[in-house]
Amino acid sequence: MLNKRLRACADFVSGRGIACDVGTDHAYLAAELLKSGKCREVIASDVAEGPLMAAERTLNQAGLMSKARIILSDGLTQIPPDNVTDVVIAGMGGETIVHILSSCEWIKSDVNLILQPMTKAALLREWLCSNGFFIIEEKIVHDGRFFYTVMRTSYTGENFQLSDFNRELGFQDWTDEVVKDYGRFRIAHYKRLSSQMAEAQPEKAEIYRKIAEELAEKTGEDTK
Ligand SMILES: C[S@@+](CC[C@H](N)C(=O)[O-])C[C@H]1O[C@@H](n2cnc3c(N)ncnc32)[C@H](O)[C@@H]1O
CATH class of the missing domain: 1.20.5 (Single alpha-helices involved in coiled-coils or other helix-helix interfaces)
Known part of the structure; x- marks a missing residue:
């Protein structure tokens, strides 16, 4: 079962096509997307060999390898964009997420981006809004001693100015x-x-x- 943080990421996946889990580590999220039937195919990618071995183990043990591709890649640089409708980048610092997004041209299309920064969410929001990405929705997850922020964003090509409050705290449902x-x-x-x-x-x-x-x-x- 997924922890609450990854559950929130999974809930933001559209399921329209292939989901790519960047920095997949043990591929728990990728495996759940297949197991639940939300996605028929996933890409589990990571910049390091060790996590990819763990990913392969998870997917093999769950009998899901036939529906998954495991790819060694710094961010999205080695990921073929064909039919990728969702990209999840979770559990990394905001600066790493910005590095990954700014090194990929094909995400500037109708791709549903699910971002879960562990640090520097404000820097990530500022970069998104100054580079043509629109923050569609955000969710705060409380798991154990920590709060996590999860955001869903997509490219529109239009930049906009964030208020100081929204840059720092995001776009939340303050009745929650x-x-x-x-x-x-x-x-x-x-x-x-x-x-x-x-x-x-x-x-x-x-x-x-x-x-x-x-x-x-x-x-x-x-x-x-
Ligand atoms: C803390 S784990 C997060 C795992 C999972 N996504 C989660 O949220 O639980 C971070 C993973 O991101 C990978 N990673 C770090 N920088 C990366 C990059 N530039 N491209 C792809 N993967 C990266 C690391 O190797 C590691 O496996």
């Missing part, structure tokens, strides 16, 4: 209790950044103060 918990958890972070920057970078400190304030409004939390 998990999202509210995440927001409350982040207030302390932005308040800390704001006070740390008060002297040296007052403009940035003000941005973070306002984000903490907006979060408090959205979550009903008292920031005093």
